[in-house]
Amino acid sequence: MRYIIAFLISLVAFFVLDYFDINNILMIGLMFIIILIIILAPPILYTTLLQTDEDKLERFLLKNKKNPHFYIIYALANELDEEVNDITEALLHKYKQASRQATYSVVRALYFKNLQEAKVHVNQIKPLKYKLYYQSIILIEEDDLDGAEILIEQMKTNWMRYALLAEIEQKRNHLSNARNYAHQARSKSRGLQRYILHKTYEREFGF
Template structure:
């Protein structure tokens, strides 16, 4: 859908450059950067800022050949076989052990395989995500004291609220869980918002 407007704008722009005989490299480079930004903005908007669930879902399904996007869709919608298949493919394609760990831990937590999830924790290099996933694991293990220490230390608002929602859900405090779930959604956007929305449904 975006390729036609991009093509039209590019054609008009190049005609403009040619017609006015603009040869300044800075202006040409600026135009090139503008074209790239115009082409990728719709995708970035969906990934990072969008909050329209049907729109995000249409994007994910339209781009289902992209394993990363389809894995997000499969995890959010609880498609067990697709989760296993796409995670296996992502892991085999990735050469970064930390990225492999993120794929594997997402799958392990979905299937409540806490042993497998624990094995992947040390390979996650981003401290915030390592703490976030460890918080989930400790909550599922019933280690509330450890989980609470992790929750207290987490700085990212949506991560903290998501863990608090899970803690209250496991404790049977559904009103509190809903409160924290809504707060987590409010402080997230794009694919993260979509994932949280589908999880909290």
């Protein structure tokens, strides 16, 4: 389908170029690059951002084991402790941007239940929704459930809210509510995040 779309876009693009008598090499080159992106990019973008089939997501992650950005997702989801640590070290060594470093450090710290380490880095995370998400996890792990709920009220991303509420209900031993929130979190998630939630809830709730 994407090739048909690219072909149709090509026809329209070249019609426009011909109609307006555009023969500037830069404009033609830009048009070619846009068409190439349309042909090549969607499969990866769709899989990482929109795919909901967990088996296809797993095959994608295993196929891309050599890419640390993808394999870290597989390692986290499947609780591969050594791989999580090694891949995080590789990412920290490769990317020096403060916000990225903070995110990698916080994810690893929370995975290994090192709350003090997570608290050192969490405020350096730039995207607000991720900062609030990880701050909420820290509060939940510290049993400050009321404080976590205050942060959750500020979140607009549905899967994040439901995932955190599932954690809170688990802490309160309200397992039926936790399962319901977990179901909602998974149903609202897409792409690689869907895979992590699926594997997590498969272990915790059996679905």
